[in-house]
Amino acid sequence: MSKNQPTSTNDTMQKIVALCRRRGFIFGSSEIYGGIGGFWDYGPLGVELKRNVKEAWWNDMVRNPPPGPDGTEYQMVGVDCSIIMNPKVWEASGHVGGFSDPMVDCKECKARFRADKLWVPMHSVFHNVPPNYSSWVLHDANCAEADSVQEAQEYLGTDPSREVQERSGGKKVTLEAHRFLDLCKMQQQLIEQQSSPSSARRRSPSEGSLNDAFFLAHRDWMTQLGCPACKKRGKLTEPREFNLMFETFVGALQDSTSKAYLRPETAQGIFANFKNVMDSTRVKIPFGIAQIGKAFRNEINPRNFTFRSREFEQMEIEFFCHPDTSRMWYEFWRDVRIKWYESLGIKSEKLRPREQDEDDLAHYSDACTDIEYLFPFSDEPQELEGVAHRGDYDLKAHGKSAKGKENAFAVIDDATHERFVPHVIEPSAGVDRFTLASITEAYTYDENRASPEFMKFHPRLAPIKAAVFPLVAKDGMPEIAEPIFRELKKHFPCQYDAKQSIGKRYARMDEAGTPFCFTIDGQTKDDGTVTVRNRDDASQIHIDKSKCLEYLRDQLGL
């Protein structure tokens, strides 16, 4: 094994990051000023790659979507919505209230916890919790074991003035019972009034649904809880809000009335335009609205190269269908999306659809599948895309918030005259995540090659499709090569290079992931053939110099 060969997953990731930077795929943003965490720039090769990702998606999902289940016809249309929207959008969607993580720190051991995780555990000692509690109460590892009254008391503190005896289902619980019951009731209300489809999409109903009123009511009490890490009491700070939305101001005046947000997801722009699209395009259920665009989340701790960035791009479809067919469409899109990744060179063994447990789902949601990919930086597959069954939640939420009626955005079936609010299936993919996946998937190390590192991009994604080289820059070879290059570049992104040794030029193309190189050599003048060099196995064949474009089209399948 060569000493430069990657030896660990982390080593591989470092080499990939280095190659991305060296060859102009991805740079850290604002590097000349020391950089800024969570923001990335795409260089000359990276922007071609990322455009190819987006164009493949737009072409395959919007302009030429696959036939539906049982050959069902459906329409797909696109939109491109503004990044900044009326803040009411984010109130209706639940992001303003719910798109934040209230956190507490332990002053003793410096550990940090989500505030809601501290009190959820305590409910596990009650058996009169609502049935749907049982599953998510055990969500927290600390509490899964907290089945004894004593352990519950650990959390509550032992101040006698706080203790109240509560008999419940034969179990005698000694703690501040009325507070406890308040919590139970409040939490039940929060679940029933759950108004945050997005925040609830991947969180259990108990999490992230806390609002200011809750903290105002229980602020003092919560700081008395024991720290789950070091078990010391009274060391926790008050819960603090960590809102993940970027704020800005519209207009010159910077006050609360001008506050606005950079969108944390592109989906809401589609919902907000649902009626506009319906009224202007003659689409009929079932149909989809697609959008590619930037979104912003002020992540606490961006990591793993571009995987978790603060500014990122999404490719989202909101597919509207009749409630009776929603399950079918959900399964359809889940399968379509997995196949799409495979069609672009992602090996199926590195892809994993992970269906969320029914217990984890929000109460209005029928299903959600994360399509995950095994990146080199992790032992566990990480989310590339979420295919969510959102039910009629979003349209009803906006209908109620904007028009005062839940069914304001209902549609009418012409045949049956049935009036209904469509259900929504949402395949939501991360452009940067798949771009990164295509990079890590393409990265190949073969110590037997003169240039061991090369990028085995799928032809559709390769930033440069071909290069044209004169073997040496004399003997009339450049004069033959240049016209071939000029012809090819009309149809494909191509490069011409006559400098330095042929091996070095091949190596550079290997790192850029260029599938084919056409080399004009001495034989070209004799019999009119050029050498085609294949990136993946460095093999060579001869074809007539007039057939380069035809050969490329054939091989690339484009």
Added chain:
RNA sequence: GCGGGCGUAGCUCAAUGGUAGAGCAUCAGCCUUCCAAGCUGAAUGUUACGAGUUCGAGUCUCGUCGCCCGCUCCA
């Protein structure tokens, strides 16, 4: 956000508190008839940033920023 580690040329790294260097990569020229070859030359730095100690700081001290690792977090 916490703890630990690290910041010198594009990359990998040198330089006892005393003139900031090498290899690779890049560029130019020559050479070269298929895989990062060779020769000659060139360019490349406010040593992350900012203070302090010192006659003198890449080197010692402090702060800031960034990156990496581990926690934490990831609607």
